[in-house]
Each structure stands twice: as structure tokens, then as C-alpha cells.
Amino acid sequence: MNNKKLLGSFLVAAAGCLWGLMSIFVNGLADLGLYAMDVIFVRVVVSSVIMALIILFKDKSLLKVRLCDLWCFFGTGILSLTMFNFCYFSNIRLTLPGVAAVLMYTSPVFILLLSAVLFGEKLSVTKLAACVLTFLGCALVGGIFGEGISLAGLALGLLSGIGYGLYSIFGRYASEKGYSSLTITAYTFFFAIFGALPFTNLKNISNVFSAASPLHILTAIGGAVLLTVVPYLLYTAGLKYIETGKAGVIAAIEVVVASLTGYLVFNERFTVSKTAGVLLVLISITMMNMIKSEKEPKKENGI
Secondary structure, three states: OOOOHHHHHHHHHHHHHOOOHHHHHHHHHHHHHHOOOHHHHHOOOHHHHHHHHHHHHOHHHHHOOOOHHHHHHHHHHHHHHHHHHHHHHHHHHHHOOOHHHHHHHOHHHHHHHHHHHOOOOOOHHHHHHHHHHHHHHHHHOOOOOOOOOOOOHHHHHHHHHHHHHHHHHHHHHHHHOOOOOOHHHHHHHHHHHHHHHHHHHHHHHHHHHHOOHHHHHHHHHHHHHHHHHHHHHHHHHOOOOOOOOHHHHHOOHHHHHHHHHHHHHHHOOOOOOHHHHHHHHHHHHHHHHOOOOOOOOOOOOOO
16 A cells, blocks of 8 residues: 555544544533534534635635536535435434444445446455445444334435445545545535525524533534544545545444444443444454555645
């Protein structure tokens, strides 16, 4: 593996690790009285403001996009970010958090299949085996075995997995059109605002933050930057150097970090099955990194 490909794997893994800490941020805002979609709306609004300020300070030209390319950002912002969050949080209410998380992590399979059709990435036995190990590992971590799943829960879970995976697809299209990680991430959040708005209780958000202390507000802003803006920048930058199918599997490190966060921060039990699941996910990531990548790195004009 050359340095560019190693960098791409590291960037995606770092993004997954930060996403794995999201429960700390989400639980903190939920404790203030925000509903699930309210949390998503706060995340994307704060992230949009931060991204706009970064770009205005760095290079205003990064905000320029061609009208004919807006469909890429509609895909990353609404079809991916908004859709998978809506389906994921809805499924948590129908099933269990662990089951919902596992179904969401069917995404590497969808990424792999879509990448083969759309980008000509080869489907190998190793890649398919890594996907199977990823799903089994996530299932063990999430405790899905033995849990009954309704048809609605299964449908929402698969839709969340498709939505989660679509970021890699649309993000790669935008990247190959020459847009930087900063531009792609910024427009993803801009579009996600409009996607989340119909499901958001603005009055509740206003009431919560009116009564919140300055510390809570700073925590919300800091969480949005560290656990939303930064990982999306890292993941999008990583797509420059490695295949989308490989990135989807490597990002599953999120499940491992989320499990460890639950154990260390929220005193969740860390069982033998969870340990086995973590090992399977790590093995699958190792397998994907041993595959020779066909993706050639392209120069980036942004991050």
C-alpha cells in the first residue's frame, strides 16, 4: 500500500472513530429536551455555519459550484445525511438501538454493489467476505441475534443502510468533478438543512436553547464541529485516495468505538459476543486494507 492509499484509509478510519463518539453529543442534547430530528437539525445548522466561516476565511471561491452539479449535493445532503438519520432514529423507536445500528451497517454491501455498477470497482471474494464479517461483527456488537424484527423495522433499517452508503457514492461523484472536501462537506450540510426542516420542531429548539446555559450552547457547537464537521471532512478527503467499497468497510470502525464509548462512558456491559464482534470488524478492515486498490489518487483543491 502506497502512502496515498494509507492516508486515505487513515482518514476514513479517523472519521469512523469520531462518528463512534456521537452518542456523547446526541445524549447531551437529548438530555436538554431535544427530539431526535431536532438534534439532527441543530447539528447541520451549526455545521453549515462553521463550514461557511471556514470557507470564507480560507477561500471564497470554494463556495462556487456549477448548477448542473447540484444533484451531487442533493444526494449527499438529502438522500444520504437526512434520509439515513430519519430512518435510523425512526427505527430505534421501532426496534432497539443495537438492532437499528446493525441494519444501518448493511451500508458496506450497498456501497460495494453500487460501486461495482457505477464505478467499475471489482467485486472480489475478499471484499464480499469482508462485508459479511463486518455485518456479523456489527450484529454481535449490537446484540441483534435473538431479537425479533418487524417488517417495518427491517425496511427502515435497510433504507438507513442505503442512505448511509449513498454519501460515498454521491461524494465520489462530486470529488471526481473537481470539488474539494470543504466544498462537498459544506454543501452537504446546506442541503441537509432543507431536508431536516420539515421534521424539525423549531419551537422546541428555541425553548430549549433559550433556557440552556452558555456551557450547554458551547458544548452543542463544539460537538457539532468535532463530531460532525471534522469527520465528514476526513471521510470525504479519504474518498480521494481509496475505493468507495473499501471506505465503507473501514468506516465500520465506528461501531467498535461506539461500543467502547458505551462501556467507558455509559457503563454498558461489554460481553464476550461484543468482544467477538469488535474483533470481526477489525479483521474485516484489515482484509480490505490488504486488497490492492485500483483507485488512483487525484489532486485536491481544498482541504
